[in-house]
Amino acid sequence: MPMCSACHGLEREAHSPAHAALTITDARKRPGGLARGVVFRYRCVACGLVWSRATDTRTLESSWLTQRTA
Numbered sequence: 130m131p132m133c134s135a136c137h138g139l140e141r142e143a144h145s146p147a148h149a150a151l152t153i154t155d156a157r158k159r160p161g162g163l164a165r166g167v168v169f170r171y172r173c174v175a176c177g178l179v180w181s182r183a184t185d186t187r188t189l190e191s192s193w194l195t196q197r198t199a
Contacts, residue, residue: 132178133176136178139180139193140195143192145193147171150174150175150176151172151174153169154170154172155169156168159183165186165187166184168184170196178195178196179195179196180193180196181194181196
């Protein structure tokens with residue numbers, strides 16, 4: 130299945146918020162240290178693409194990473 134236009138927007142802008150078709154499938158804490166934070170996994174119900182979003186709990190910065198298609 131091809132990437133939907135909303136996921137294409139996330140691919141272009143790594144710091145944009147989640148779009149409405151993304152559902153959280155998993156959330157895990159990172160251990161302390163330089164990489165402290167939470168990693169959320171999402172699946173797009175429109176195109177099936179799986180995303181990870183890592184959020185640093187100290188700075189609240191986050192970015193998207195494409196994992197795979199369904």
